[in-house]
Amino acid sequence: MSQVNGVEYGEKDFSWLKFDRERCVRCGVCVDMCPMDVIHFGSQGYPYMRYRDDCWYCDVCTFMCPRQAIVMEELPYLIR
Ligand code: SF4
Ligand code: SF4
Numbered sequence: 001m002s003q004v005n006g007v008e009y010g011e012k013d014f015s016w017l018k019f020d021r022e023r024c025v026r027c028g029v030c031v032d033m034c035p036m037d038v039i040h041f042g043s044q045g046y047p048y049m050r051y052r053d054d055c056w057y058c059d060v061c062t063f064m065c066p067r068q069a070i071v072m073e074e075l076p077y078l079i080r
Contacts, residue, residue: 015049016072017061023069030061030070 017039030039030047039061040050047070049055062070 015052017049017055018071018073019047020069020071021046023067025067025069027066029064029066033060033064035060 024046026041026045026047028041028047031041035058036051036054036056038049038051038055039047042048057072059072062068062072
């Protein structure tokens with residue numbers, strides 16, 4: 001995993017959900033609420049996109065995070 005300025009870039013560099021470790025309290029809401037089971041806890045207990053290709057950009061994770069720790073960016077092909 002890579003981390004820049006407190007933002008977790010996931011185990012795949014091209015993951016478009018950025019998890020801010022300065023804000024994340026590892027509560028698991030994003031893991032539980034994702035309807036596609038995309039998000040899992042990584043080895044250090046922080047969430048990341050394990051099944052990136054199953055994401056349908058619904059924004060549930062970013063909306064439900066109580067810490068506003070998730071940022072969705074760099075969508076490669078979807079017009080939102
Ligand atoms: S919902 Fe937010 S604070 Fe909770 S584990 Fe996910 S990113 Fe971290
Ligand atoms: S945008 Fe939706 S499908 Fe994608 S990871 Fe977040 S909750 Fe899951």
